[in-house]
Amino acid sequence: xxxxxxxxxxxxxxxxxxxxxxxxxxxxxxxxxxxxxxxxxxxxxxxxxxxxxxxxxxxxxxxxxxxxxxxxxxxxxxxxxxxxxxxxxxxxxxxxxxxxxxxxxxxxxxxxxxxxxxxxxxxxxxxxxxxxxxxxxxxxxxxxxxxxxxxxxxxxxxxxxxxxxxxxxxxxxxxxxxxxxxxxxxxxxxxxxxxxxxxxxxxxxxxxxxxxxxxxxxxxxxxxxxxxxxxxxxxxxxxxxxxxxxxxxxxxxxxxxxxxxxxxxxxxxxxxxxxxxxxxxxxxxxxxxxxxxxxxxxxxxxxxxxxxxxxxxxxxxxxxxxxxxxxxxxxxxxxxxxxxxxxxxxxxxxxxxxxxxxxxxxxxxxxxxxxxxxxxxxxxxxxxxxxxxxxxxxxxxxxxxxxxxxxxxxxxxxxxxxxxxxxxxxxxxxxxxxxxxxxxxxxxxxxxxxxxxxxxxxxxxxxxxxxxxxxxxxxxxxxxxxxxxxxx
Amino acid sequence: xxxxxxxxxxxxxxxxxxxxxxxxxxxxxxxxxxxxxxxxxxxxxxxxxxxxxxxxxxxxxxxxxxxxxxxxxxxxxxxxxxxxxxxxxxxxxxxxxxxxxxxxxxxxxxxxxxxxxxxxxxxxxxxxxxxxxxxxxxxxxxxxxxxxxxxxxxxxxxxxxxxxxxxxxxxxxxxxxxxxxxxxxxxxxxxxxxxxxxxxxxxxxxxxxx
Numbered sequence: 270x271x272x273x274x275x276x277x278x279x280x281x282x283x284x285x286x287x288x289x290x291x292x293x294x295x296x297x298x299x300x301x302x303x304x305x306x307x308x309x310x311x312x313x314x315x316x317x318x319x320x321x322x323x324x325x326x327x328x329x330x331x332x333x334x335x336x337x338x339x340x341x342x343x344x345x346x347x348x349x350x351x352x353x354x355x356x357x358x359x360x361x362x363x364x365x366x367x368x369x370x371x372x373x374x375x376x377x378x379x380x381x382x383x384x385x386x387x388x389x390x391x392x393x394x395x396x397x398x399x400x401x402x403x404x405x406x407x408x409x410x411x412x413x414x415x416x417x418x419x420x421x422x423x424x425x426x427x428x429x430x431x432x433x434x435x436x437x438x439x440x441x442x443x444x445x446x447x448x449x450x451x452x453x454x455x456x457x458x459x460x461x462x463x464x465x466x467x468x469x470x471x472x473x474x475x476x477x478x479x480x481x482x483x484x485x486x487x488x489x490x491x492x493x494x495x496x497x498x499x500x501x502x503x504x505x506x507x508x509x510x511x512x513x514x515x516x517x518x519x520x521x522x523x524x525x526x527x528x529x530x531x532x533x534x535x536x537x538x539x540x541x542x543x544x545x546x547x548x549x550x551x552x553x554x555x556x557x558x559x560x561x562x563x564x565x566x567x568x569x570x571x572x573x574x575x576x577x578x579x580x581x582x583x584x585x586x587x588x589x590x591x592x593x594x595x596x597x598x599x600x601x602x603x604x605x606x607x608x609x610x611x612x613x614x615x616x617x618x619x620x621x622x623x624x625x626x627x628x629x630x631x632x633x634x635x636x637x638x639x640x641x642x643x644x645x646x647x648x649x650x651x652x653x654x655x656x657x658x659x660x661x662x663x664x665x666x667x668x669x670x671x672x673x674x675x676x677x678x679x680x681x682x683x684x685x686x687x688x689x690x691x692x693x694x695x696x697x698x699x700x701x702x703x704x705x706x707x708x709x710x711x712x713x714x715x716x717x718x719x720x721x722x723x724x725x726x727x728x729x730x731x732x733x734x735x736x737x738x739x740x741x742x743x744x745x746x747x748x749x750x751x752x753x754x755x756x757x
Numbered sequence: 758x759x760x761x762x763x764x765x766x767x768x769x770x771x772x773x774x775x776x777x778x779x780x781x782x783x784x785x786x787x788x789x790x791x792x793x794x795x796x797x798x799x800x801x802x803x804x805x806x807x808x809x810x811x812x813x814x815x816x817x818x819x820x821x822x823x824x825x826x827x828x829x830x831x832x833x834x835x836x837x838x839x840x841x842x843x844x845x846x847x848x849x850x851x852x853x854x855x856x857x858x859x860x861x862x863x864x865x866x867x868x869x870x871x872x873x874x875x876x877x878x879x880x881x882x883x884x885x886x887x888x889x890x891x892x893x894x895x896x897x898x899x900x901x902x903x904x905x906x907x908x909x910x911x912x913x914x915x916x917x918x919x920x921x922x923x924x925x926x927x928x929x930x931x932x933x934x935x936x937x938x939x940x941x942x943x944x945x946x947x948x949x950x951x952x953x954x955x956x957x958x959x960x961x962x963x964x965x966x967x
Binding site for chain 1: 759760761763764765767768769770771772774775776777778779780781782783784785786787788806810861864865868881883884885886891897898899902919920921924925929930931932933934935936937938939940941942943944945946947948950952953954955956
């Protein structure tokens with residue numbers, strides 16, 4: 270690595286629900302012991318992987334769409350300042366108000382003040398990663414405002430006093446039996462004969478929320494996209510709870526990370542094809558709403574857009590890691606990740622779990638505040654392969670690991686050991702002698718493919734989780750010398 | 758410095774540090790389906806996709822729209838049906854007898870209606886999507902949302918192949934709703950259940966060209 274990136278002086282990192290107290294290996298070990306969760310997750314991710322693969326294979330131009338999506342995002346970021354100013358101008362022209370928030374606390378303050386100004390004591394919410402990231406519900410609660418989550422999975426999480434574990438399906442760790450129990454225990458007026466049939470459970474949520482939609486004065490949403498040239502916002506959803514929130518209340522407040530911007534209306538033709546197929550494995554999600562400012566006689570009369578930084582500009586300053594800002598939150602990378610499938614989303618400690626969370630969270634907070642997440646991956650590359658905007662997650666992970674090591678200058682057994690290895694590997698003569706010594710390993714292996722696992726402590730910390738292959742009878746350099754003459 | 762100025766300054770500093778340069782966006786994907794709007798294959802594809810989402814599709818000729826809509830409503834709501842509201846600008850020849858016009862009533866009262874009848878701005882065959890543009894023919898957004906049954910009338914010439922062809926026919930300044938089947942959720946074990954908050958039943962009346 271030619272240089273080490275440790276953040277731009279003057280660009281602060283983000284705060285909020287972006288990392289746990291516990292390092293990933295420890296929380297992962299704890300969550301791995303939850304067999305019910307693992308079974309639920311293996312079942313759910315298996316289903317969604319098959320659906321995604323099937324609808325993606327229908328599009329002969331999938332790779333071209335993927336490349337265009339990546340390029341649109343890259344082009345957006347290169348002139349993000351201009352696009353945001355244009356977005357602000359267009360939204361304002363159409364009767365909306367734009368607010369800017371440097372961090373989580375500022376965004377929460379802006380939203381809380383806006384809600385207070387309406388006199389409302391409750392708000393309905395559309396599922397939004399940005400508002401989870403900043404902990405908006407808690408901030409509203411402190412201000413005496415009740416926030417009703419209206420997405421079915423978010424409702425399950427909220428009623429169960431739980432935390433989301435997946436970007437798209439926050440209650441993916443729960444099965445139908447658990448959901449039935451949560452509804453029976455917490456939903457006022459629910460039918461006591463409720464079964465665990467998903468249809469019945471969905472109907473219970475419909476009845477419970479309809480009344481809240483109809484009386485709500487204020488709604489809070491996120492946004493999937495914002496088109497700079499027209500000032501148009503887009504929310505992609507399934508249940509219709511988004512439409513309820515975007516259409517019925519008098520006031521709509523949308524909180525959006527600045528990276529959700531796209532330059533032109535035409536750019537949506539790419540993402541509206543790739544996002545639904547990648548996330549729910551559908552050709553198109555049931556409902557997508559777009560709106561531009563305020564439309565007299567249709568929908569909220571007051572519209573506020575809160576543009577959130579919270580560490581995004583710090584991530585933007587990183588030449589490798591900035592591509593994590595291209596993420597369109599489809600969650601395809603979670604569903605294919607062998608680590609996520611086993612540990613579940615809670616182990617990551619951040620509202621952004623899985624492979625994208627392992628790169629995004631440390632970049633928003635700074636890697637010093639999230640040192641273990643870059644290691645929450647086997648680097649198998651499945652996430653990169655399915656990403657609809659081709660984010661090279663493995664490369665960012667490797668880069669972040671490098672930064673994490675560089676940022677931690679304390680001597681460790683690993684550092685000392687690798688220092689010694691480096692000294693042995695540098696001079697060819699010393700290295701060849703060392704290679705001859707490895708032949709001893711063949712004696713230990715006694716014909717097996719791998720060496721006996723256990724080295725004595727402290728080296729056992731390394732060998733416990735890694736197989737050491739039996740050294741070959743001849744090294745590559747020797748064979749090369751034999752076949753091509755010794756030119757080393 | 759205001760938050761706005763500060764965030765913009767951070768972006769400029771970050772892009773400078775990362776030496777970001779703007780590159781050309783390639784668009785090698787299919788921007789046109791190749792088949793003209795209303796092509797019989799597109800109509801079949803649209804129907805197939807909609808049925809896959811568990812929407813009901815009814816085909817009819819241009820003279821039979823009102824009767825077809827009438828039949829759908831009777832089947833969906835029964836003979837003593839609850840109030841049916843049509844979009845204010847729905848053509849008279851599409852409007853079944855006995856349907857009222859949306860008069861902008863409050864949401865609570867709209868919610869009590871049995872069904873809504875609307876037109877469509879554009880339909881996308883590949884994805885089984887109808888786009889409503891909140892104009893007079895489609896009606897305000899709440900109309901196609903609150904009543905439990907939604908009947909959308911689509912003319913054959915409004916059916917395009919793919920998403921790009923649809924977006925270029927739409928006005929981004931109008932509030933748009935892309936509808937692909939009835940309301941649905943996959944939040945419980947990723948098993949799709951039709952009918953959550955939006956209409957639980959979607960009927961599409963597909964009208965052949967004259």
